[in-house]
Amino acid sequence: MSRTLLTIWLKELKDAIRDRRSLMAAMSYAFFGPMLMAVAFFAVVKEATSESDLKVQLEGQEYAPELVEFLQHKGILAATEEDLDTGIKLIIPADYQERLAAAKAVSITVRADYSERKNSSNRQRVERALTEYNQVVASARLMMRGISPEVMYAVVAERQDTATKESRAALIMGTVMVFVLMSVFFAGMNVAIDTSAGERERNSLEFLLAQPVRLIDLVTGKALAASTFAMLGGALTLIMIPAVFLFVPLEKLGIDISFGFGKQVMLALVLIPLAILASALQLFVSFMAKSFKEAQTYITFVMFAPMTIVFVLEFTRFSHAALDYLPVTSQHQVLLGSINGEPVSVLAMAIGALGTLAVAALILLAVQWKLRSEKAVFGL
Amino acid sequence: MIEVTELRKTYKEVTALNGLTFNANDGEITGLLGPNGAGKTTCLRSLYGLIKPDSGRVQVDGLSPVTEPIEVRRSIGIFPDKFGLHERLTAREHIRYIAELHGFRGEAMLEQVDRVIAELKMTDIADRRTQGFSQGQRMKVALAQAIVHQPKNLILDEPSRGLDVMSTRILRELMFGLREQGRCILFSSHVMQEVAALCDRVVIMVQGQVVANDSPAALCAMTGKASFEDAFVQLIGTDEGIMA
Numbered sequence: 001m002s003r004t005l006l007t008i009w010l011k012e013l014k015d016a017i018r019d020r021r022s023l024m025a026a027m028s029y030a031f032f033g034p035m036l037m038a039v040a041f042f043a044v045v046k047e048a049t050s051e052s053d054l055k056v057q058l059e060g061q062e063y064a065p066e067l068v069e070f071l072q073h074k075g076i077l078a079a080t081e082e083d084l085d086t087g088i089k090l091i092i093p094a095d096y097q098e099r100l101a102a103a104k105a106v107s108i109t110v111r112a113d114y115s116e117r118k119n120s121s122n123r124q125r126v127e128r129a130l131t132e133y134n135q136v137v138a139s140a141r142l143m144m145r146g147i148s149p150e151v152m153y154a155v156v157a158e159r160q161d162t163a164t165k166e167s168r169a170a171l172i173m174g175t176v177m178v179f180v181l182m183s184v185f186f187a188g189m190n191v192a193i194d195t196s197a198g199e200r201e202r203n204s205l206e207f208l209l210a211q212p213v214r215l216i217d218l219v220t221g222k223a224l225a226a227s228t229f230a231m232l233g234g235a236l237t238l239i240m241i242p243a244v245f246l247f248v249p250l251e252k253l254g255i256d257i258s259f260g261f262g263k264q265v266m267l268a269l270v271l272i273p274l275a276i277l278a279s280a281l282q283l284f285v286s287f288m289a290k291s292f293k294e295a296q297t298y299i300t301f302v303m304f305a306p307m308t309i310v311f312v313l314e315f316t317r318f319s320h321a322a323l324d325y326l327p328v329t330s331q332h333q334v335l336l337g338s339i340n341g342e343p344v345s346v347l348a349m350a351i352g353a354l355g356t357l358a359v360a361a362l363i364l365l366a367v368q369w370k371l372r373s374e375k376a377v378f379g380l
Numbered sequence: 381m382i383e384v385t386e387l388r389k390t391y392k393e394v395t396a397l398n399g400l401t402f403n404a405n406d407g408e409i410t411g412l413l414g415p416n417g418a419g420k421t422t423c424l425r426s427l428y429g430l431i432k433p434d435s436g437r438v439q440v441d442g443l444s445p446v447t448e449p450i451e452v453r454r455s456i457g458i459f460p461d462k463f464g465l466h467e468r469l470t471a472r473e474h475i476r477y478i479a480e481l482h483g484f485r486g487e488a489m490l491e492q493v494d495r496v497i498a499e500l501k502m503t504d505i506a507d508r509r510t511q512g513f514s515q516g517q518r519m520k521v522a523l524a525q526a527i528v529h530q531p532k533n534l535i536l537d538e539p540s541r542g543l544d545v546m547s548t549r550i551l552r553e554l555m556f557g558l559r560e561q562g563r564c565i566l567f568s569s570h571v572m573q574e575v576a577a578l579c580d581r582v583v584i585m586v587q588g589q590v591v592a593n594d595s596p597a598a599l600c601a602m603t604g605k606a607s608f609e610d611a612f613v614q615l616i617g618t619d620e621g622i623m624a
Contacts, residue, residue, distance in 0.1 A: 003480075003485070004480075004481060004483075007477070007480040008481075011473075011477050014469070015469060018468040199464075202464035202466070202467075203462035203463065204463070204464035204465065205464075206460050206462060207458065207463055207464075207522075207525070209430055210428045210429075210453060210458045210460065211481045212449075212450045212451070212453035212454040213450075213481050214450065374430065374432065377430060378425075
């Protein structure tokens with residue numbers, strides 16, 4: 001590294017650190033991002049854990065103790081006095097035992113507001129439980145009459161739920177990791193704009209370009225300053241994540257996250273090439289702009305690209321071997337791999353990092369090439 | 381020593397430089413005088429390689445800014461058309477930054493910075509952040525940045541604009557001092573009094589061409605006018621865009 005590069009890097013950093021407002025802006029994302037996430041998780045966790053206990057109002061439960069017991073096994077409990085109205089009411093008729101003994105159909109009323117969408121899975125659950133109980137009783141009757149209950153089943157659908165605790169954890173943590181990736185793009189943005197479009201706006205660009213400095217040193221120094229901030233944001237987000245989980249009862253979901261210091265350091269290292277790429281991209285765009293405001297507008301557009309890639313991958317669960325090696329997706333895979341128990345190989349990680357740095361270098365070359373043009377510099 | 385030979389530069393429809401030729405010698409103050417839009421800034425920018433001429437040649441101490449921009453920039457100090465300062469850095473930090481970009485490190489760098497701060501009498505503002513500096517104070521910072529590396533050639537684009545009397549005096553004394561040291565000073569201006577008072581040689585530029593190139597006294601003699609102002613007006617054929 002040339003000393004000139006170091007000089008530029010340090011000077012830009014000093015300038016950026018003194019800019020309290022952009023410092024706060026950068027770091028507040030890293031800080032509030034995980035907080036927002038925590039709030040969202042609270043909702044998710046609550047929703048997911050409510051599955052185990054469903055309370056319904058039971059009328060006439062004294063007529064059918066076996067049925068009530070069966071329902072209890074299925075997690076459907078009788079609501080007590082102090083429970084609020086659960087919206088579902090089961091009415092067991094008084095002649096339940098009599099009709100059962102006579103092998104006649106017993107009708108059990110499931111009373112609920114069937115137009116209410118929120119309760120539909122609960123209603124289905126109750127009805128499913130009743131159907132199952134019906135089969136148990138019917139099978140017993142057939143057996144007593146010397147007929148195999150199997151005659152009742154011509155075709156059986158066998159459901160295999162592949163959702164495991166791990167995959168559920170991956171879904172949630174995947175969102176967390178998108179936040180981490182995004183923090184790298186957001187935290188350095190202000191610095192990137194200030195060292196490029198800002199330099200032009202305050203009329204210091206011409207003087208700087210007239211110094212005996214190789215353009216590539218100049219551009220790289222500025223990119224490194226911005227990516228230092230980007231990394232700071234990324235690291236802060238990584239540090240915040242375990243803190244957030246202290247407040248979120250993930251263990252209720254059966255999610256076990258070991259997010260120790262070692263892993264944080266590893267992930268931070270993986271983010272470094274991405275931070276440089278993000279800053280290079282932002283420099284490229286904002287050197288084209290004539291003012292700070294203009295640059296902000298352009299950058300917003302450019303940020304869509306990597307974000308879209310990550311979000312699409314996150315929600316479609318698309319996977320392909322190449323994703324392990326490409327910029328942005330490689331880092332995303334490593335982050336995901338660190339939580340879903342399918343770690344990316346060291347080789348893929350290295351190739352991904354080098355590839356990302358190569359793309360960043362190409363962009364920086366393009367930036368310095370642009371700065372050679374008098375049109376770009378003086379806006380002639 | 382700056383030599384400009386047959387320099388041409390055209391933007392779309394405007395011809396900024398049209399066969400410009402002149403020399404600025406060491407130990408002399410050369411003034412580039414011309415109305416607004418004469419191509420002064422374009423000419424100066426091509427001296428430090430930020431603008432590439434369509435044809436013609438520039439040589440600074442025998443080196444071309446087109447092929448060896450870094451070397452050329454090492455030997456010149458620049459006071460540009462627009463000098464913006466970083467509001468969050470102090471005056472001293474501004475000067476240090478440029479000294480470091482010119483390759484000065486450690487003790488040598490600090491020495492240069494202290495020297496230039498003393499020379500420009502800016503000790504009182506050296507450690508203040510430049511936010512809120514007056515035009516004169518800002519000019520001093522820019523000037524300090526231009527000379528901190530003790531360049532052999534100094535190029536100033538309209539250096540006296542917006543300056544108060546005290547700052548103008550400092551600027552003038554600085555230029556005389558540098559001339560004594562045998563340095564080459566080239567500055568552009570559209571203010572005649574300034575050029576007449578400061579320059580050993582005046583290069584009068586109109587529409588990208590040199591119309592006269594001599595000492596102020598010789599120019600007066602040449603046109604037969606008593607005052608430099610009259611001589612100038614006669615040479616450029618109009619008084620448009622010129623300040624007395």
